[in-house]
Structures are given as C-alpha cells and as structure tokens.
Amino acid sequence: MYPFEQIALIPPTNDYAQRLSAAIPFPKTILGNRQHGAWQRLISVIKSSETLSAFDKAAAYIEGYAHALVDSDQIDISIERDVLIIETVDAWRCARVESNASPYLNHPGKP
Structure with a gap:
C-alpha cells in the first residue's frame, strides 16, 4: 500500500x-x-493535542467527565454510550498513531 492510500x-x-x-x-x-x-471544550482539547501523551490526558478527561455525570445522577447509566466513547477515543488514538507513522522509518532494533 502506498502512503497516500493509507x-x-x-x-x-x-x-x-x-x-x-x-x-x-x-x-x-x-x-x-x-x-x-x-463536553465540547474537552473534545476541542483532544482535537488540539499535539502529542500522544497530551491526547491520552485529554481522552482521560473525556471518559472521567462522562463517569462524573453518571456518578452525580446528571445522566443515566448507559453501557452503549460508554462503549461508544471508549471505541471512538481508541479509534481516534490509533488513527493518530497510524497517521504519524512513516513507512520509510525503521523501527528501533530493526535494520
């Protein structure tokens, strides 16, 4: 697969x-x-994160905020919603990693 296809x-x-x-x-x-x-501000922090570490921190805030809303009875418990949030954040994280990876760079320890 060529880089532009990826x-x-x-x-x-x-x-x-x-x-x-x-x-x-x-x-x-x-x-x-x-x-x-x-919620929108937390999403914008994820969008603007420049490093994977910053992304992970912002993602933790998103997940924590959703749990805090449930714990304070502001929103109902929803396994489907929680799974949607987790799956979306994980897919977004993977896409960031894949888009930042270059097929032309060698991995450490490999020739």
Whole structure:
C-alpha cells in the first residue's frame, strides 16, 4: 500500500469529534447547556493535542467527565454510550498513531 492510500483510509479528526459530541444527549436546560459546553471544550482539547501523551490526558478527561455525570445522577447509566466513547477515543488514538507513522522509518532494533 502506498502512503497516500493509507492516509485516505484514516477518518478525519472531525468525524471522531462529531461522534463524541453526539455521545451524550444533554438536556436543553441551563445546566445541560453548561455540561454540553464543558463536553465540547474537552473534545476541542483532544482535537488540539499535539502529542500522544497530551491526547491520552485529554481522552482521560473525556471518559472521567462522562463517569462524573453518571456518578452525580446528571445522566443515566448507559453501557452503549460508554462503549461508544471508549471505541471512538481508541479509534481516534490509533488513527493518530497510524497517521504519524512513516513507512520509510525503521523501527528501533530493526535494520
């Protein structure tokens, strides 16, 4: 596979952000709007992370925020939503790693 073919297979960052954005349906209340705003800010931190370490930290905040909303009875428990968030973050992480990997670089320890 040529490098340009590999890049075409990686979904754009906005696709992952949209999936996360839609993962939690916030109520149309003052509190719901504040929670939605916080959720969007966390997603933007993931989008703007420049290193994998920063991405992982932002992803942990996303997952933690969702759990905090459940723990405080702000949203209902949903295994499907939790799995969607985890799968989206993991796929996004893998896409970042794959897009940053060069097929022309040797891996450490390999000729």
